[in-house]
Amino acid sequence: MAKGVKPRVKVPKTAAAGEKITIKCLISHKMESGQRKDDDGNVIPRSIINRFTADFNGQNVIDVALEPAISTNPFFEFEAIVPESGEFTFTWYDDDGSVYDTSKKIEVS
Amino acid sequence: MKLSRRYVLMLSSASVAATAMGAIPAFASLTEDEIAKLTGGADMAEGGVTLTAPEIAENGNTVPIEVSAPGAVAITLFADGNPVPNVATFNFGPLSASRAASTRIRLAGTQNVIAIAKMEDGSFQKASANVKVTIGGCGG
Numbered sequence: 001m002a003k004g005v006k007p008r009v010k011v012p013k014t015a016a017a018g019e020k021i022t023i024k025c026l027i028s029h030k031m032e033s034g035q036r037k038d039d040d041g042n043v044i045p046r047s048i049i050n051r052f053t054a055d056f057n058g059q060n061v062i063d064v065a066l067e068p069a070i071s072t073n074p075f076f077e078f079e080a081i082v083p084e085s086g087e088f089t090f091t092w093y094d095d096d097g098s099v100y101d102t103s104k105k106i107e108v109s
Numbered sequence: 110m111k112l113s114r115r116y117v118l119m120l121s122s123a124s125v126a127a128t129a130m131g132a133i134p135a136f137a138s139l140t141e142d143e144i145a146k147l148t149g150g151a152d153m154a155e156g157g158v159t160l161t162a163p164e165i166a167e168n169g170n171t172v173p174i175e176v177s178a179p180g181a182v183a184i185t186l187f188a189d190g191n192p193v194p195n196v197a198t199f200n201f202g203p204l205s206a207s208r209a210a211s212t213r214i215r216l217a218g219t220q221n222v223i224a225i226a227k228m229e230d231g232s233f234q235k236a237s238a239n240v241k242v243t244i245g246g247c248g249g
Contacts, residue, residue: 020207060203067197069196070197070213071213071214071215072170078209078210079205079207081204
């Protein structure tokens with residue numbers, strides 16, 4: 001597991017039913033592309049997050065396939081519809097098999 | 110055989126043309142291969158996708174990119190000057206409000222960023238933007 005991986009997500013705490021809300025997700029990860037070389041000229045092996053998903057109460061919002069061309073500390077911004085109160089789950093899948101996740105509750109009035 | 114001046118000139122211009130033909134960057138054809146793999150060689154219309162990218166990016170390590178395509182089920186991003194042209198694929202689920210997303214990508218140098226959206230009816234839409242990069246983002 002890569003060190004210091006910390007997911008950060010911004011979701012509004014409340015929303016109206018059926019409202020469009022903007023979600024911003026950031027995770028600290030070095031996203032080693034597999035193209036760089038160290039001081040001795042050896043290729044540094046690829047180590048990236050290859051998939052990111054966001055779900056709301058078990059229904060998918062967005063599913064992203066990441067390639068090495070995504071920057072360090074991958075950031076995503078997208079919009080979701082919230083039909084009822086519930087919980088967003090965000091999951092990141094690392095090349096080394098680690099899975100990082102976080103969740104955020106939202107109240108719908 | 111006597112070599113006339115005209116004949117020599119013709120030969121040299123032909124060889125220059127041949128060299129120019131051979132100088133198509135390898136990365137561009139790689140991108141075309143990847144796009145063909147995605148679309149299955151289907152025709153792509155332009156206009157259904159909006160790709161927002163900076164005209165000039167000072168640092169190729171983090172270039173903010175925004176794509177939006179109403180009615181798309183998936184949007185795939187390509188960068189034709191990168192060693193690996195694929196950048197990311199966004200698959201939109203049932204709770205996605207607008208078929209739009211933004212992220213930050215790496216660009217090795219000045220190149221075209223291409224967005225291909227797969228629409229609900231199975232057709233493909235395309236948009237591209239040229240980004241000038243001052244410092245490349247592939248390390249090395």
